[in-house]
Amino acid sequence: MPHQCTNCGHTFPDGSKEMLSGCPDCGGNKFQFTPARPPERTSDNTQQAGSKADTAGSSAQRGAPGHERGGAHGRVSRATETVRDWVTTGREREESGSNSSETAERERSDSFPEWPDSARPPSERSGESSTDEPAGGARRNSPTQSPPASESARRDRSVRTGSRSTENPEDTAQADARSAVVSPDELPPHSGTAGEEADGADKADPPDHGRVVKEPSGERPSLEQLREELNDQFESIKVVKPGQYELNLMELYDREEYIVSLQEDGRYVIDVPDSWREGADDS
Amino acid sequence: MGLFTELKDSISRATDRLFSEQEPKRIGIYGPPNAGKTTLANRIARDWTGDAIGTESHIPHETRRARRKENVEIERNGKTVTIDIVDTPGVTTKVDYEEFTDEMSKDDAVRRSREATEGVAEAMHWLREDVDGVIYVLDSAEDPITQVNTMLIGIIESRDLPVLIFANKIDLDESSVKRIAEAFPQHETVPLSAKEGENMDEVYDNIAEYFG
Numbered sequence: 146m147p148h149q150c151t152n153c154g155h156t157f158p159d160g161s162k163e164m165l166s167g168c169p170d171c172g173g174n175k176f177q178f179t180p181a182r183p184p185e186r187t188s189d190n191t192q193q194a195g196s197k198a199d200t201a202g203s204s205a206q207r208g209a210p211g212h213e214r215g216g217a218h219g220r221v222s223r224a225t226e227t228v229r230d231w232v233t234t235g236r237e238r239e240e241s242g243s244n245s246s247e248t249a250e251r252e253r254s255d256s257f258p259e260w261p262d263s264a265r266p267p268s269e270r271s272g273e274s275s276t277d278e279p280a281g282g283a284r285r286n287s288p289t290q291s292p293p294a295s296e297s298a299r300r301d302r303s304v305r306t307g308s309r310s311t312e313n314p315e316d317t318a319q320a321d322a323r324s325a326v327v328s329p330d331e332l333p334p335h336s337g338t339a340g341e342e343a344d345g346a347d348k349a350d351p352p353d354h355g356r357v358v359k360e361p362s363g364e365r366p367s368l369e370q371l372r373e374e375l376n377d378q379f380e381s382i383k384v385v386k387p388g389q390y391e392l393n394l395m396e397l398y399d400r401e402e403y404i405v406s407l408q409e410d411g412r413y414v415i416d417v418p419d420s421w422r423e424g425a426d427d428s
Numbered sequence: 429m430g431l432f433t434e435l436k437d438s439i440s441r442a443t444d445r446l447f448s449e450q451e452p453k454r455i456g457i458y459g460p461p462n463a464g465k466t467t468l469a470n471r472i473a474r475d476w477t478g479d480a481i482g483t484e485s486h487i488p489h490e491t492r493r494a495r496r497k498e499n500v501e502i503e504r505n506g507k508t509v510t511i512d513i514v515d516t517p518g519v520t521t522k523v524d525y526e527e528f529t530d531e532m533s534k535d536d537a538v539r540r541s542r543e544a545t546e547g548v549a550e551a552m553h554w555l556r557e558d559v560d561g562v563i564y565v566l567d568s569a570e571d572p573i574t575q576v577n578t579m580l581i582g583i584i585e586s587r588d589l590p591v592l593i594f595a596n597k598i599d600l601d602e603s604s605v606k607r608i609a610e611a612f613p614q615h616e617t618v619p620l621s622a623k624e625g626e627n628m629d630e631v632y633d634n635i636a637e638y639f640g
Binding site: 381382387388389390391392393394395397398399406407 | 519520521522523524525526534537538541542545546548549552553555556576579580583
């Protein structure tokens, strides 16, 4: 997640357009670009999070169902919180020295550099970099470990709002980013799904090389699950297996046709209301 | 299909016959499985016509097809109330053959389960199409606040059907009529034991008053 709200630490994936409407958490409109890392680093970071699947999973659950906020906005916020939890738990673990696990060894051998202060949520920045400082200034003045690449990367890739955008004429990508609407595919997945992904990542062998898997791919299974739930809900009679049935009383009551008998293969025989066959009877 | 045709025929016979007088109200006896619906239906039918309606059993889902007893004339205070009684299969949201495997072979249990499911569909259908009033029978020894009871009584209320709640099995030690009355305070609750014939006078008074 290369972009981060400098006010509250909310993070966004590279190329995300959602920050164009301001930070969904705090409404802030200043964002920074986290120093570029090789793609596998991000992937590895996911693995880290996976190795903390219990924590990440539970935090995802904590975030998901309890939240009152609905729609895409709420989903994005939840997902981002989850991502932040991952980062936090990963870091905490490093710091707490519980590096004995395989994953921790891998992290070490990859010599993952400490997150620069500017890339951390304000609550975790080191002492002198005050969280109260104005957002843009905090980044710019921060003398800490930002790799030199970060400044140019910021200039090239960061989506900035406010004064910065008036200083430089927009190129087409920026113009597009400004005008386009975020499509659901580009949003981070639902946090619950993110938790499940973490579980999967935990089991799989970590790839040494490879592209970052786009997180939205996790959206599909959850949609399917949702559809299945809805189907279950609206089916009048669900044949769990022969001899075991679940019935939706409201649906049975509401339907005009009458289910006369159930077949072994799950088919129904129905009797249609008289009104449906009036034409046939009258002729 | 035979039953359905038969019922349809009987409806049209009743319609033909009753040009001059008021058609008997069709009173559906509803409730969860094993609440004593058939026992009550048989009690009423025997008391006023001499015939029974269906087979009673301690195994749930004995009644898997709605059964009707027509023209049951109930006399109260010199007045006669004529009703058709429809004994319906117990309504539930889950049917599992394993519930019956202690009592019968697996094949029979599976068949019973399937028929019971069809019975629920039929009961819900008749509730929508063909009843003018409802006697809702509950086992007073069981907790009345269940999804099925709440949903069914809600449906009945939404149709503005007159409904009486019968707290059955008051002969059992664990019976609590109060629990039922408190669960559905908006309706009249009548205590009874259909099996023992307890409090049947009050039952008929209420039927005559509500459905006459």
